[in-house]
Amino acid sequence: MSDGPVTLTADDRATRFWLAAAAAFLIVQIVTLALMGRIPICECGYVRLFEPGVNTAGNSQHISDWYTPSHIIHGFLFYWLAIVALPRAAFGARLTLAVVVEAAWELLENSPIIIDRYRTATMAIGYQGDSILNSAMDTVAMVLGFLFAVRAPVWLTVALAIGFEVATAIVIRDNLTLNVLMLVWPVEAVKAWQAAL
Structure with missing residues (x-):
């Protein structure tokens, strides 16, 4: 039997608002x-x-791939960035900021200029951009990374990020660090090593 209607506190209403805002930004990304x-x-x-394929037509088209760990790491980084940028903000506001940044990156990543940059400067020679499903799931992976960083000790989050970077470097000769390096400052020796996979 219920004791009556449930009353939301101001904190509950703020949390719901920010979670709705984060979801809205994901919808804006998809649209x-x-x-x-x-x-x-x-x-x-x-x-x-x-x-599982890296330089295949299916890469960046499905729910997850070898680049999903990079997006989880985005979540770790955006959580720490949000703490610095919004030290007094509520959890929901920080999460919304992270979704906005990730969604903005996903839109930029799928613009012709970045797709062309991937093709010319990185190992992703045949990259065509992400499917909408893959891009949306990249943002979801970032949110999962963010939520993990909220709860986990810093040492565990750092260890997991390093583990992801090492594992993907070994398996596919690429990771978040190499991806950023090759987009910003391409190194021919790295490109040659990646192409030898």
């Missing part, structure tokens, strides 16, 4: 990608939980 002409799912016509 904008559609307006940019991005395909909803892989042109292959099916959806995989994980795409």
